[in-house]
Amino acid sequence: xxxxxxxxxxxxxxxxxxxxxxxxxxxxxxxxxxxxxxxxxxxxxxxxxxxxxxxxxxxxxxxxxxxxxxxxxxxxxxxxxxxxxxxxxxxxxxxxxxxxxxxxxxxxxxxxxxxxxxxxxxxxxxxxxxxxxxxxxxxxxxxxxxxxxxxxxxxxxxxxxxxxxxxxxxxxxxxxxxxxxxxxxxxxxxxxxxxxxxxxxxxxxxxxxxxxxxxxxxxxxxxxxxxxxxxxxxxxxxxxxxxxxxxxxxxxxxxxxxxxxxxxxxxxxxxxxxxxxxx
Amino acid sequence: xxxxxxxxxxxxxxxxxxxxxxxxxxxxxxxxxxxxxxxxxxxxxxxxxxxxxxxxxxxxxxxxxxxxxxxxxxxxxxxxxxxxxxxxxxxxxxxxxxxxxxxxxxxxxxxxxxxxxxxxxxxxxxxxxxxxxxxxxxxxxxxxxxxxxxxxxxxxxxxxxxxxxxxxxxxxxxxxxxxxxxxxxxxxxxxxxxxxxxxxxxxxxxxxxxxxxxxxxxxxxxxxxxxxxxxxxxxxxxxxxxxxxxxxxxxxxxxxxxxxxxxxxxxxxxxx
Numbered sequence: 035x036x037x038x039x040x041x042x043x044x045x046x047x048x049x050x051x052x053x054x055x056x057x058x059x060x061x062x063x064x065x066x067x068x069x070x071x072x073x074x075x076x077x078x079x080x081x082x083x084x085x086x087x088x089x090x091x092x093x094x095x096x097x098x099x100x101x102x103x104x105x106x107x108x109x110x111x112x113x114x115x116x117x118x119x120x121x122x123x124x125x126x127x128x129x130x131x132x133x134x135x136x137x138x139x140x141x142x143x144x145x146x147x148x149x150x151x152x153x154x155x156x157x158x159x160x161x162x163x164x165x166x167x168x169x170x171x172x173x174x175x176x177x178x179x180x181x182x183x184x185x186x187x188x189x190x191x192x193x194x195x196x197x198x199x200x201x202x203x204x205x206x207x208x209x210x211x212x213x214x215x216x217x218x219x220x221x222x223x224x225x226x227x228x229x230x231x232x233x234x235x236x237x238x239x240x241x242x243x244x245x246x247x248x249x250x251x252x253x254x255x256x257x258x259x260x261x262x263x264x265x266x267x268x269x270x271x272x273x274x275x276x277x278x279x280x281x282x283x284x285x286x287x288x289x290x291x292x293x294x295x296x297x298x299x300x301x302x303x304x305x306x307x308x309x310x311x312x313x
Numbered sequence: 314x315x316x317x318x319x320x321x322x323x324x325x326x327x328x329x330x331x332x333x334x335x336x337x338x339x340x341x342x343x344x345x346x347x348x349x350x351x352x353x354x355x356x357x358x359x360x361x362x363x364x365x366x367x368x369x370x371x372x373x374x375x376x377x378x379x380x381x382x383x384x385x386x387x388x389x390x391x392x393x394x395x396x397x398x399x400x401x402x403x404x405x406x407x408x409x410x411x412x413x414x415x416x417x418x419x420x421x422x423x424x425x426x427x428x429x430x431x432x433x434x435x436x437x438x439x440x441x442x443x444x445x446x447x448x449x450x451x452x453x454x455x456x457x458x459x460x461x462x463x464x465x466x467x468x469x470x471x472x473x474x475x476x477x478x479x480x481x482x483x484x485x486x487x488x489x490x491x492x493x494x495x496x497x498x499x500x501x502x503x504x505x506x507x508x509x510x511x512x513x514x515x516x517x518x519x520x521x522x523x524x525x526x527x528x529x530x531x532x533x534x535x536x537x538x539x540x541x542x543x544x545x546x547x548x549x550x551x552x553x554x555x556x557x558x559x560x561x562x563x564x565x566x567x568x569x570x571x572x573x574x575x576x577x578x579x580x581x582x583x584x585x
Contacts, residue, residue, distance in 0.1 A: 203409060203413055209401055210402070211406075212403050225417035228417070
């Protein structure tokens with residue numbers, strides 16, 4: 035085994051420097067070509083075939099975006115939406131994980147509340163947005179509510195699923211070795227289910243943004259959702275696209291941050307693929 | 314307990330575990346209950362290496378779980394250091410069938426897990442860690458995650474994790490079962506060497522008769538389900554033993570022969 039290892043290493047290295055890297059360059063080039071082609075087609079279409087009033091054009095969008103950021107208007111809208119997410123999302127994540135954990139630990143709690151939670155999950159939650167406006171007003175708190183709701187359920191269900199998959203032998207062993215309370219929770223149970231927990235967090239990120247936007251669609255005076263709705267109302271299609279692009283980057287940025295945290299927290303999983311020691 | 318029988322009381326104090334007419338029944342989903350263990354009695358003195366053999370699925374592991382307090386007893390009682398086991402028994406070390414190292418902790422953190430819940434000073438903790446990791450030949454791998462270790466290494470780590478906080482009794486549930494023959498022999502050898510130094514009490518469940526004789530001071534033979542103690546065989550082989558040439562050691566053949574004679578009948582029942 036050990037004698038073979040260097041040769042395989044060398045062949046892999048050879049493949050990397052030659053064949054593989056060439057292939058990767060091609061893939062990247064093709065990707066750029068497809069995206070660039072799409073924008074080019076869009077630009078041409080808006081000038082020749084379809085009214086730019088309806089589909090706008092890449093150049094108009096760029097101009098609108100620069101104008102929006104320059105005037106500070108867009109930044110203000112982003113700031114409001116980010117605030118809603120920054121409050122609603124962590125609250126939903128923490129409560130979702132907390133309750134999912136509690137259900138996993140307590141049979142009684144799970145038996146009483148499980149059907150109720152499943153029934154509540156059946157409600158299309160974005161449909162509750164108008165109700166939140168009634169309850170919490172048109173300020174940021176109604177949107178925080180919607181963000182929270184969407185985030186909470188995803189995190190709850192994923193954590194609870196993790197708890198049901200939890201290998202009881204780990205818990206038994208830890209308890210035999212004297213772990214209790216916080217140590218058992220944070221050193222054993224939560225790490226054991228952390229892949230599930232992170233799946234919950236990451237799938238809930240786009241939904242948190244959706245929650246904020248839906249809330250702002252229903253009734254708001256600020257926020258990216260409001261900005262999009264207002265722009266559409268005034269037939270400023272370029273601004274609609276600007277809003278959509280801003281949201282897209284918001285989701286991507288949040289996901290990247292979550293990915294970074296996940297990679298650090300789940301190091302023990304990722305590393306396992308790299309090296310295995312014989313002996 | 315009677316004052317006139319001083320000698321008996323003293324002898325009783327040497328026992329770390331007393332299993333008294335223990336019965337364990339499980340609820341089955343369809344037909345009421347199934348008796349796994351019936352009327353098991355066993356006295357285990359401090360420092361003894363006991364192996365438990367029996368047909369597969371006979372409830373050997375259940376007995377360990379009862380001593381660890383992981384499942385409730387249906388009848389009888391177990392005394393551990395004179396006290397009845399009623400809840401989780403945190404004074405035992407447990408080595409499960411699979412290594413079950415915590416995959417999210419490094420080897421070092423795994424081995425230290427039991428130390429952290431007990432009252433060890435930082436220096437003691439470090440010393441203990443270093444000592445056991447070296448003892449298991451795992452020095453240099455402290456920062457590795459379990460997924461990066463081979464089966465044999467994980468197994469060693471799993472064993473020293475149970476040994477490191479020095480519980481008076483270690484329960485081992487077929488720890489070498491899934492390993493290949495060579496690795497198993499090496500680990501048996503290492504286990505005996507560690508045990509020679511520490512002399513903790515070990516209860517070792519196995520289905521391998523050679524292993525049972527090679528390691529033990531006494532072999533407990535259990536019957537097919539419902540499991541009872543069929544016989545207890547003394548293994549008067551000298552220590553330290555040479556695992557690699559255990560067949561040549563004086564007393565092995567005799568003990569193995571006796572064990573096989575008893576065990577054969579159990580196998581016959583199983584094959585009907």
